[in-house]
Each structure stands twice: as structure tokens, then as C-alpha cells.
Amino acid sequence: MVHFYEPTPDRQLFDKRLAKCEEMIYRVSEEILAHGGNVVLDAGFWKRSERDQLRTRSEELGHSVSLVYFPITLERQLEYMQVRNDAGAADSYRFDRETVLTLNGFFEEPAPDEQFIDKDEYLALWKTR
Secondary structure (H helix, E strand, O other), X not given: OOOOOOXXXXXXXXXXXXXXXHHHHHHHHHHHHHOOOOOOXXXXXXXXXXXXXXXXXXXXXXXXXXXXXXXXXXXXXXXXXXXXXXXXXXXXXXOOHHHHHHHHOOOOOOOHHHOOEEHHHHHHHHHXX
């Protein structure tokens, strides 16, 4: 998103920009799927409603969706954020511990009825290919 827009503290503007970027990603993904390709979306999907909406949208177009959940400890997450921050990439947002904690408060873990694939099951599938 930083590639297209300057960072902004305005949450409404941020959300509007995010929605535009996500819609572009979904449309490109749908084109790839329509031509027989596969798509992996690593967009967080923090809310169940987001996961449900994408699943419904994809299935209405005739595509199957698998949700893979990779749980992560806070300590590991902070390590990744530090490495990312230290890399100093111009097209990445920087996060501190407080921001990570705040953002984590918005995350809804997948419920069992969402039929997600466990990370170990997913990784085992890829090892056999």
C-alpha cells in the first residue's frame, strides 16, 4: 500500500485506501483463477467477516477456498517486526511493540467451524509435492 500512497494517521483515509488496494488484489486474483492458475493471498484476514466475504465471493465465481492458519507467538511476531524495521524498506510500514499489541487486539482467530487447515497439515501437503 505504501507503494501507492503516503502513510497517513487518518484511519478513515487509511481504510479507504486499503479497500482500493484489496479490491485490486482480488480482481487480479480472479483473473489468474479464471485462467486456471492458483492464488495464495497472505493479507491477514483479521476478521471472520473478511474471511467469510472472500470465501463467498470466490465460491460464487466457482473457485474453492482453503483457509490456512499460522498462529504465532507475540515474541516471534516482535522478532519479525524488528527484522522488518531494521531492513528499512521504503515501501513498508514500521511497527513498534505498542502498535503490534494494539493491532493484535483487532485479530479474530479462526473458529473451528471456519474449517481452516492447520499449518502443519498445510506444510505437510507441500512437502509431498
